[in-house]
Amino acid sequence: GYMENNNNNRKTSELLTTDQVANLYKVYSANSLRISRYRGESKFPFIKLGKKVFYDKADIERVLAEQKIGADETDTHQS
Numbered sequence: 001g002y003m004e005n006n007n008n009n010r011k012t013s014e015l016l017t018t019d020q021v022a023n024l025y026k027v028y029s030a031n032s033l034r035i036s037r038y039r040g041e042s043k044f045p046f047i048k049l050g051k052k053v054f055y056d057k058a059d060i061e062r063v064l065a066e067q068k069i070g071a072d073e074t075d076t077h078q079s
Contacts, residue, residue, distance in 0.1 A: 015054035
């Protein structure tokens, strides 16, 4: 399983599989993540190790935070 990998030297970054990203963040399904990668339209940076693809948890949270900030700015027109 993947859980053993969490205790190694990766203190700053945690690599997640496509399915883990879909389960954790619920923003995109695993299928839509794969399709966007194939099309070269992935919203998230990803890492290819051999045939497997991983996402860095820090990258995902940064991108999601940026999207939230952008959405907040467009939603509030009270200037």
